Amino acid sequence: MIPVALPSIESLLLLFASMGxxxxxxxxxxxLLLSRRARSRFAARPVLGVVLMLVLALAASFYLSFQYQVWQIDREFARRDAARRVTLAQAQTLGGVLMPAGARLTLAKEGELETFTEALFDPPAPAFGLRVSRIERYLHTDYDSKTYEELRRYPHTIHLWGEGPQQVEGWLCDTSQKLRLRVEDEGTRPEFAECVLAGGNAIEGGVGRWPAGTELLRMGGGVVYTDGHREPVNWMVRVRDPLGLPLAGLTLGRPTVQLDENRQLLAVSDAELACPLTLGEMRYPAGTQVKTAGYPLRQRFPSQSWVFSPVAPGQATRAGQSQPVNDGTSVVQTPDGAVLGVLSNEEAGVLRFARIIVNETDPQEPPVHCP
Structure with missing residues (x-):
C-alpha cells in the first residue's frame, strides 16, 4: 500500500482564505473600473487603498502559487503521457514479439520500449503463435529492499486480441475476445491460461460440441485442497449458454467441467438439470442442482457418482415413498440409478451462496431451458 499524505485542515482553511x-x-x-463613486472614495484615501490592495494581493498569492503548481504538474503529466505513446518507425523485437513498423505502443516508462504495456497493430501481426491486433501487458516491478530503487520490470499477465477463431493448444478460441497468457517468472515463456471458446470444439468422449462463448481455463498445477490433496485437473470449462448441454448422460445447464490432460471428464460442478430427470427410482425436476461426487466425498462413494440437490420450490420424489426430498437435502446416485445415500447439503459438500441485489436489480441469470 502506498502512503498518501492528506492535507491538514489548517492548510485547507488557508487555501480557502487566500482564494477569498x-x-x-x-x-x-x-x-474601481466601473464605478466613478468608488474611484472618488479611493482617491480620498489613496495610501490606505494601496496598502489594502497589497495585503489582499499578498494573501491571494498563496492560492495563485498553488494553482500555478497544479498547472505545472498537469502539463508535466500531459508531456509524459505523450512521450509514453510511441509509433515505431521500423520493425524491431520487443518483449519477444517482432513489432512491425507502424506499431503503436504505450510505455510504462518514458524512453524504454521494453516496458510497453499496450501494442496495437494494423493489420494484425504474428505474436505468441497467433495473429493479434492488440497486446496488453501487466508488468511486475522489483525494487531494492533497502534503497527502493527499481531493479527490473517484466510481464506477469499478457492479454491478446485478434480476429475471429484461432487454434490454441488444440482448442478453437474466439480471439476477438480477450485471451490471457500467464508468465510464471522473469524470462520464462508465456503460457496459455484462459480464453473464450469459439464454436466447433468437440466434447471428448461425449456427443455434441462446447457452445460458443464457453470460458476455458488452463489449470497449471491442478487443483490443490487445504489438506494437500491434488486433483489432476488440466482444464476447466465454464459453460454460460442457458441451453441444456448433453454431458455424461445428463442434460445440464451452465455446468463447470473439469477435464484431464486428454480432455476426459473428471468432475462436474455448479450445474443444474435443464430437463426433468428420472434416474432409477428417483425423479428430479428441472432446476435441480447437480455435481459429481468430489473430494472428500469420493472417500465414501464411487468417483463417478452424481449428487442431486433439489432447489426450492422444487422437490425430488422417490418411487414407493410418499416423503419427498426437499431443498437442503442431497441424493447420491450411481450413473445407472442406484441410490447410495441421502445426505444433508452440508454432508454432501453442496454450497449455496447468497445473492446480492444492488439498486433493486436481481443479478440472477436467465433460467436454463431444455433443448
Whole structure:
C-alpha cells in the first residue's frame, strides 16, 4: 500500500482564505473600473487603498502559487503521457514479439520500449503463435529492499486480441475476445491460461460440441485442497449458454467441467438439470442442482457418482415413498440409478451462496431451458 499524505485542515482553511482574498481583490478592481463613486472614495484615501490592495494581493498569492503548481504538474503529466505513446518507425523485437513498423505502443516508462504495456497493430501481426491486433501487458516491478530503487520490470499477465477463431493448444478460441497468457517468472515463456471458446470444439468422449462463448481455463498445477490433496485437473470449462448441454448422460445447464490432460471428464460442478430427470427410482425436476461426487466425498462413494440437490420450490420424489426430498437435502446416485445415500447439503459438500441485489436489480441469470 502506498502512503498518501492528506492535507491538514489548517492548510485547507488557508487555501480557502487566500482564494477569498483574491476574489475580494478582483471585485474591488472591477468596482474601481466601473464605478466613478468608488474611484472618488479611493482617491480620498489613496495610501490606505494601496496598502489594502497589497495585503489582499499578498494573501491571494498563496492560492495563485498553488494553482500555478497544479498547472505545472498537469502539463508535466500531459508531456509524459505523450512521450509514453510511441509509433515505431521500423520493425524491431520487443518483449519477444517482432513489432512491425507502424506499431503503436504505450510505455510504462518514458524512453524504454521494453516496458510497453499496450501494442496495437494494423493489420494484425504474428505474436505468441497467433495473429493479434492488440497486446496488453501487466508488468511486475522489483525494487531494492533497502534503497527502493527499481531493479527490473517484466510481464506477469499478457492479454491478446485478434480476429475471429484461432487454434490454441488444440482448442478453437474466439480471439476477438480477450485471451490471457500467464508468465510464471522473469524470462520464462508465456503460457496459455484462459480464453473464450469459439464454436466447433468437440466434447471428448461425449456427443455434441462446447457452445460458443464457453470460458476455458488452463489449470497449471491442478487443483490443490487445504489438506494437500491434488486433483489432476488440466482444464476447466465454464459453460454460460442457458441451453441444456448433453454431458455424461445428463442434460445440464451452465455446468463447470473439469477435464484431464486428454480432455476426459473428471468432475462436474455448479450445474443444474435443464430437463426433468428420472434416474432409477428417483425423479428430479428441472432446476435441480447437480455435481459429481468430489473430494472428500469420493472417500465414501464411487468417483463417478452424481449428487442431486433439489432447489426450492422444487422437490425430488422417490418411487414407493410418499416423503419427498426437499431443498437442503442431497441424493447420491450411481450413473445407472442406484441410490447410495441421502445426505444433508452440508454432508454432501453442496454450497449455496447468497445473492446480492444492488439498486433493486436481481443479478440472477436467465433460467436454463431444455433443448
Amino acid at each position: 482574498a483574491g476574489v475580494c481583490l478582483l471585485i474591488w478592481l472591477l468596482r
